[in-house]
Amino acid sequence: MTSFLILTLTFLLSVGISSIIIPAIIRFAFKKQLFDEHNERKIHNGAVPRLGGLAFFPVTIFCMAIIVAVINIVFSPGADPSKHTFIDHFASAEWMLEVGPSLLMGFSAVMILYVVGIIDDVHGLKYRSKFVAQFVAGLLICASGIYINNFHGVFGLYELPVWAGWTLTIFAIMLVTNAINFIDGIDGLASSISSIALIYYAIVFGVTAHMGYVMMLVAILGSILPFLWYNVFGTAERHNKIFMGDTGSLFLGLVLATVGSVLCMELSDEPGLKPNAFALVFAPLMVPCYDVLRVIIHRVRNHRNPFKPDRNHFHHRLMDSGLGQHAALGAMIAVDVFMIALAVVSSIWLDINLVLAITLAFWYLLGLWLSRRIKTKNINQTNI
Numbered sequence: 001m002t003s004f005l006i007l008t009l010t011f012l013l014s015v016g017i018s019s020i021i022i023p024a025i026i027r028f029a030f031k032k033q034l035f036d037e038h039n040e041r042k043i044h045n046g047a048v049p050r051l052g053g054l055a056f057f058p059v060t061i062f063c064m065a066i067i068v069a070v071i072n073i074v075f076s077p078g079a080d081p082s083k084h085t086f087i088d089h090f091a092s093a094e095w096m097l098e099v100g101p102s103l104l105m106g107f108s109a110v111m112i113l114y115v116v117g118i119i120d121d122v123h124g125l126k127y128r129s130k131f132v133a134q135f136v137a138g139l140l141i142c143a144s145g146i147y148i149n150n151f152h153g154v155f156g157l158y159e160l161p162v163w164a165g166w167t168l169t170i171f172a173i174m175l176v177t178n179a180i181n182f183i184d185g186i187d188g189l190a191s192s193i194s195s196i197a198l199i200y201y202a203i204v205f206g207v208t209a210h211m212g213y214v215m216m217l218v219a220i221l222g223s224i225l226p227f228l229w230y231n232v233f234g235t236a237e238r239h240n241k242i243f244m245g246d247t248g249s250l251f252l253g254l255v256l257a258t259v260g261s262v263l264c265m266e267l268s269d270e271p272g273l274k275p276n277a278f279a280l281v282f283a284p285l286m287v288p289c290y291d292v293l294r295v296i297i298h299r300v301r302n303h304r305n306p307f308k309p310d311r312n313h314f315h316h317r318l319m320d321s322g323l324g325q326h327a328a329l330g331a332m333i334a335v336d337v338f339m340i341a342l343a344v345v346s347s348i349w350l351d352i353n354l355v356l357a358i359t360l361a362f363w364y365l366l367g368l369w370l371s372r373r374i375k376t377k378n379i380n381q382t383n384i
Contacts, residue, residue, distance in 0.1 A: 003211065006067065006071070006215075007214065007215060007218050009067060010063055010064070010067050010215055010218050010219050010222070011218045011219070011221065011222040012222070013063045013066070013067065013222070014059055014060065014063040014218070014219045014220075014221070014222025014223050015222040015223075015225055015226060017059050017062065017063065017223075018055050018056075018059050018222065018223045018224075018225070018226040018227065019226040021055040021059065022052060022055055022226050022227050022230055022242065023230075023240070025049065025051050025052065025054055025055060025242065026049055026230070026239065026240060026241075026242050028051075029049030029050075029051055029242070030047070030049065030239060034049055034050070034051060034121075034122060035047040035048060035049060035050070047236060047239075048236050048241050048242065048243055049241075049242045049243065050121050050242070050243040050244070050245035051118075051121055051122075051242070051245055051247065052227045052230070052231060052242040052243055052244045052245060052248055053117060053121075053227075053244045053245050053246070053247035053248015053249065053250075053251060053252075054118065054121075054245075054247050054248075055223055055227065056220065056223045056224065056227075056247075056248055056251050056252070057110060057114050057251050059219070059222075059223040060216065060219045060220045060223055063219040063222065063223075064215060064216060064219050067215070103144075104144075105140045105141065105143055105144030106140070106141060106144055106146075106258065108140050109136075109137035109138075109140040109141050109144075109254060109258075110137075110251060110254060110255075112133050112136060112137050112140075113133055113134065113137050113177070113250040113251060113254050114247060114250070114251055116129070116130060116133040116246075116250065117245065117246040117247030117248070117249070117250040117251065118247050120245075120246040120247075121245035121246055121247050127307045130246070130250075131174065134173060134174045134177050134178075134250075134254075135170060135174065137173065137254055138169060138170035138171075138173040138174060139166075139170065141169065141173060141254075141258055141261070142165075142166045142169050142170065146169070146258060146261050146262055146265070147162070147165040147166050147168075147169040147261060147265075148160065148165050148168045148169045148172065148261050148264045148265070149162075149165045149264070149265050149268060150264060150265070150267075150268040150277070151168075151278065152264070152267070152268075152276055152277040152278035152352060153276065153278065153351065153352045153353070154278050154352055154353060154356070155353065156353075159268075169261050172257050172260070172261065173253075173254060173257040173258070173261075175257075175289060175292070175293075176253050176254075176256055176257035176260070176285055176288070176289065177249075177250055177253030177254055177257060178253070178292055179253065179285070179288035179289045179291065179292040180193070180194060180249045180250075180252050180253035180256065180288055181246060181249040181250060181253060182288070182291070182292045182295065182313065183287075183288045183291060183292070183313065183315070184243075184244055184248075184249050185313050185315050185316060186315045186316075186319070186325050186328055186329060187231050187232045187325055187326075187329065188228055188231055188232040188329050189315055189329055189332055190244055190248075190249055190252070190288075191224050191227060191228045191231060191244060191248075191252075192228065192329065192332075192333055193284075193287060193288055193332070193333075193336055194224065194252040194256065195221055195224055195225070195228070196284060196333070196336055196337065196340075197256050197284035197285065198217045198218075198220055198221045198224075198256075199217075199221065200283070200284045200340065201213075201217055201256075201259050201260070201263065201284065202214050202217040202218055202221070204263060204280060205217065205259075205263070208263075208266060208267075210262075210266065213259060213262065217259065220252075220255060224252075227242065227244065227248070230242050231243065231244065232326070232329070256284075256285060257285075260281045260282070260285065263277075263280070263281050264277065264278070264281045267280060267281070274348050275344050275345075275347045275348050276347035276348075276352040276355065278347075278352050279343045279344055279346075279347035279352055279355055280344060280347075282343070283339070283340040283343040283344050284336075284340055286336075286339045286340070286343060286359055286363075287314075287332070287335060287336045287339060290359075290360065290363045291313055291314050294314075294363075294367065295310075295312050295313055298312055299312075314332070314367065314370075315328050315329075315332055317367070317370050317371070317374065318331055318332070318370065320374050320377075321370055321373045321374045321377060322373075322377055335366070339359055339362065339363075342358070342359060342362065343355055343359055346358060
């Protein structure tokens, strides 16, 4: 049995269990009348449940636990260290040593946001309550030993003192968590962007031989894909459509911010790395983070509550320019993949600060072009 086979079994088990749970959640939501409230921002019609994210966390934990348990029962660790294999890595619970010091704190942090997400999806919560929960989750992650300890040249900063690392990590967790939450505005967008990030981080962790994290990321990816199918291709009329809700977006945001922080620490020990480490870490999070920062700045400039929802997100602007929902989703995915490639490749030759300036300029110019396209479309409609 190879590492590829173990990861494949983890992925397939996660997909299979999620494929059973997601329809059950839809049936439960219809039975209890737990639907997403419709307003002027929403682009859907009809009753649609918003509890899809309820499946992500338990499916991930179950799949990792059962796969590791089976490996431990069926296989015994190799006695010869020179023949140490991927199987031995899990059969001897070495992955627990890799993830273990942060496992309990991380589990507690996820549980906080998971419960907060459920309460928000069922009853609703004010954003201040969610901010407090995110802050506490960030503290727990830092207390586990995971924090951004190196800025890898951003603003000329490299190794960071502990207090600065904790502050930056908590900010990053709150930023990414809200970015994934905010970008969940059209079918499949938050789950697609998160899936791309999960695949990306799994590859990087695989290359750096941190298989415990690879297994976790693969399990999460498997739990998302069935939801993605029902979210994008389901319809309210057939009662087979579901939204992620805050339960899912808060979980995914916390996971992505945390594994990004872990990777930032691990790459500090790779002095010969050609792409800049910060670019490698931040690349898959650029689109949601740039979007949420642009939207908040726009709201503040217009003297509005920065956390009050509106239709000024990039995906909304794409639809206002004339694209359908699926076309806007495809455009966002294409932009996300392009920006990841742009950041990683350009960081091989360019200073990280210049890389960030280039990606910000690209995002700004893209938004400027989109605004002109919307303006032209509106003028043409007025003249008809």
